[in-house]
Amino acid sequence: MMERLECQWCHAQNPEGSRSCEHCGAPLATAALVSDSGWREAPRLRDMVRFQFSNSTCQVEGELVPVAEVDLSAGDSVIFEHHAMLWKDESVPVGVYPLGGGLKRSLAGMPYVVTQASGPGRVALSRDAPGEVVTLLLHPSMEVDVREHAFLVASHTVRYSFERVKGLANVVHGGSGMYLDRFVTSGEPGIVLLHGYGNVFERTLGPGEKILVEPGGYLYKDSSVTMTARQLNLRTGLLHRGMYMAEMTGPGRVGIQSMYHHHVSE
Amino acid sequence: MSVSSGSTGASGTGGGAYICRYCRLPSDAQAVNCPNCGAPVDVSAVVSGSGWVEQPPVRDMARIQFGRSRCQVAGTLVPSVDFALAADEGVYFSHHTLLWTGAGTNLEAWSKGSFFNRMYAGMPLVLMRASGPGQVALSGDRPGEVVGLPIPPGRAFLVREHAFLAASDAVGYTWQPAPVWLQVQDGDSSEYEYPLGQYVDVFVAEGDRPGLLLLHCPGNLFVRDLAPGQSVLVQPGGLVYTDASVGYSLHLEYPASQGLSWRSYNYRTMWLRLAGPGRVAVRSVFERPERYANIVASSGGTQQRW
Structure with missing residues (x-):
């Protein structure tokens, strides 16, 4: 019986001898880097690594501001924010992904239009500052919440919506915007690629376990993780504005980025 | 190079x-x-x-020990520094570098004086102090390197503003007016300009304990030891830190203009002259200096017209 290699990032099985995971692109046979405090570095994808989703492939190119180049087969499609598109084959059709609440999104500075590109053909996407591409493989019936403007591309098997951050304090003070992007799978697995600014770290919180994260550093979380604003007992600035942190409570994964990048509203 | x-x-x-x-x-x-x-x-x-x-560069996941506490540098693009603080030990930092903290870690504001001067200079008004036992992590906001500078007792470093990431309790922190400045005239109005920023940070290990200073340096960092009397010209925006013994002055350099003198400041280079003895450090990413038009006064310096 052939030996299989388990990817330490997405836990998918790979044929023996594989250098990178066929499902998420993470290097295989390299030890996970985990800090003493329990944060695990997201795997640095090797330049030009390829991985499969549905009947299509994705290749990640570059190391400073990586590009995700998607080769779509007929019948497959991906969604993305239109301003992340770097180039595309002329023949690839693009359309508007059906979304509700466009006016609210527009008011919140989020892209009004999420674009859908369909195969066959290629489309490439990238963001606007140094960082790394993080691949989140979603098994059926999973939900992840992603900070606004961090999502690079998602497969058509993932349902996209957005979630208003609950609680007035979070909306006003949390600093993470009024909306989170929510990605949900139902019957089929799916894939979401994020662009994290700087380096990306992930930690899995146990039930009830809490950690405080700078709102600008928050990147993603399982929907089972609750996020609320917590005011620290100190004041900063001339106007004595309170300092707020995002209190994350497990169970589930939390991803953070080491560099906060301010986005101009589209 | x-x-x-x-x-x-x-x-x-x-x-x-x-x-x-x-x-x-x-x-x-x-x-x-x-x-x-x-x-x-x-x-x-x-x-x-x-x-x-x-x-x-500090290797991914490398550890640095200070007192009974330690920190670990994680990441390579924009490294973060995770501190594991022992009881009764702490670090201070600017609040905007805070990335995450343990739910039980004690955080407090640590205000330094001259509130309005600092606000006017665009420097952090309030520092934060995290004390152990507990964990806290900090990161910069530009791709670059984290630089660890352990400071022996009595030793001092001058650091450009906004380069400071964290310092241990054993390190005293103050600031002083930048040693180089200009007064420029524009029409009927004049104003002061500061190629290094209005202030430079001064860190000194107080008492008989060594301390740890951590800087975030955009780009790459290069270090050189200047002998007594030796000097080097660097871009003011490229300076990261020097020993306190290093001297600072301005130097204006005008390329040969073949008789043209109109608006010569357009092609003038403004240098920071660093004079030994002492260690100097520069970074490869720096802000381009403004084109100061008519300089009517300065902190002193030299010029060269080729």
Whole structure:
């Protein structure tokens, strides 16, 4: 019986001898880097690594501001924010992904239009500052919440919506915007690629376990993780504005980025 | 820059105890990384033909010990520094570098004086202090390197504003007016300009304890030791830190203009002259200096018209 290699990032099985995971692109046979405090570095994808989703492939190119180049087969499609598109084959059709609440999104500075590109053909996407591409493989019936403007591309098997951050304090003070992007799978697995600014770290919180994260550093979380604003007992600035942190409570994964990048509203 | 590998390898020794070539403190020759500053031990020095030593990046997950506490540098693009603080020990930092903190870690505001001066200069008004036992993590906001500078008792460093990431309790922090400034005239109005910023940070290890200073340096960092009387011209925006013994002055350089003098400031270069003795460090990413038009007064300096 052939030996299989388990990817330490997405836990998918790979044929023996594989250098990178066929499902998420993470290097295989390299030890996970985990800090003493329990944060695990997201795997640095090797330049030009390829991985499969549905009947299509994705290749990640570059190391400073990586590009995700998607080769779509007929019948497959991906969604993305239109301003992340770097180039595309002329023949690839693009359309508007059906979304509700466009006016609210527009008011919140989020892209009004999420674009859908369909195969066959290629489309490439990238963001606007140094960082790394993080691949989140979603098994059926999973939900992840992603900070606004961090999502690079998602497969058509993932349902996209957005979630208003609950609680007035979070909306006003949390600093993470009024909306989170929510990605949900139902019957089929799916894939979401994020662009994290700087380096990306992930930690899995146990039930009830809490950690405080700078709102600008928050990147993603399982929907089972609750996020609320917590005011620290100190004041900063001339106007004595309170300092707020995002209190994350497990169970589930939390991803953070080491560099906060301010986005101009589209 | 012509770069060659030094031949000293990992030794950095003077025949006795191993001295880390980057932090200049007795270290552990058998370790992979210097426990005092995090710099790799098992690498050759990379020195340019002009004498600049390239500071090697702190390896991913390298640890630095200070007192009974330690920190760990994680990541390579925009490294974060995770602190594990022992009871009764702490670090202070600017609040905008805070990345995450343990739910039980004690955080407090740590206000330094001259509130309005600092606000006017665009410097952080309020520092934060995290004290142990607990965990806290900090990161900068631009791709670059984290630099560990352990400070022996009584030693001081001058650091450009906004480069400071964190310092241990044993490090005293103050600031002083920048040693170089200009007064420029524009029509009927004049104003002061500060090529290094209005203030420079001063960090000194107080008492008889060594301290740890951590800087975030966008780009790469290069270090050089200037002998007494030796000087070098650097871009003001490229300076990161110097020993307190290093002298600062301005130098204006005008290329040969073939008789054209109209708006000569358009092609003038403004340099910062650093004079030894002492260590100086520059970074490869720097802000372009403004084109100051008519300089009517300055902190003093020289000029060269070619």
